[in-house]
Amino acid sequence: MQLSSARILLVVGGGVAAYKSLDLARRLRERGARVRAVLTDAGKHFITPLSLAALTGEKVFEDLFSLTDEAEMGHIELSRDADLIVIAPATADLLAKASHGLAGDLASTLLLATDKRILAAPAMNLRMWLAPATRRNVATLRGDGMLFVGPNDGAMACGEFGPGRMAEPLEIVAAVEAALASPAAIAPPASAAKAGALAGKRVVVTSGPTHEPIDPVRYIANRSSGKQGHAIARAAADAGALVTLVSGPVNVADPAGVHVVHVETAREMLAAVEKALPCDIFIAAAAVADWRVEAMREKLKKSAAGPPRLALVENPDILATIAALKKTRPALVVGFAAETENVVAHARKKLARKKCDLIVANDVSPETGIMGGDNNEVHLVGAAGVEHWPKLAKDEVARRLVEAIALRLEDAAQ
């Protein structure tokens, strides 16, 4: 469904970010959507019903027990007469209520009564976002099929810095468009990993290629699309993990609910991974360039002396570096092996050489269509043996991999 003909029910919770929801309402209406808003009591401390009514062009709903509201439109009807419910800001309190099915006010009642999908844009202090209770609630809600956009990293109104800032209005608009475009379903997609399998775990994933500059305008790269790494980050978040995705330059969108760090070179990727530690699980899905040009120069020019010679030096091996850490080694380190022949044999050697716990090996010969494609056929190579999976969508490979990782983590803890 298109945003231009969509009916959005916007639930505005009580957070400083509520001012951004006024802009969100405007952006949604600019694109043709009808927006009805519900303002919680806490939300009224931050913005007024009047400004929300002015920007949505509709009456604002505030009270569960208001006779006027009920006479005009009951809360059940309000929650169903929408194509999508958007909670922005989704406070820790609203998420906790929704995850437990509480229905003590209009906003939480609507969330419980709806038969439509819900997209939440969380906003809260970073300690509240990282608190085990919020982690559990978000994992439960994801498992129930709730969609998330953000929160982003950044400076917070309370003076701290970290994850918890509400996504920007246009990011939320993009997430609304994506939610409307995918077939409506209340139940979690069949591909969602077992809810909460990684609840509270910290996961760092690398994805995509790296670009190694030759001069200010040229670079060395490879054909990695980032589809598999991004799908893994999304699946880990769906399973309740707190995910940092360190991505090289790709054309795929940032997965919702994942903290994404964009980098270009292998050295930047390593630095971003090290900054994201400690974590429980490290998954190196990026196709990191093995070499970089020794010295970056001015833009190379054609000359009578012939083509330039590029002196290459080796890049750091991110996977091996992280696997070799002493104090901060993640409990589980997973690498990829993209090979064009003897896939399993090479993967076994890589497992030993890079001292990781698991290698996801695949054949990337051009005829397989795996590099850049939507499917993947992998072997899971670990100390205990090799598992071969049939050709599957990359999203499904990601979901199964997250389940396999969760099982190994459980085994390791016993």
Ligand code: C5P
């Ligand atoms: O040695 P090879 O490049 O085949 O190893 C592939 C695995 O190692 C992948 O998991 C990849 O992300 C990781 N890797 C890395 N840093 C490099 C090279 C590879 O993390 N410089």
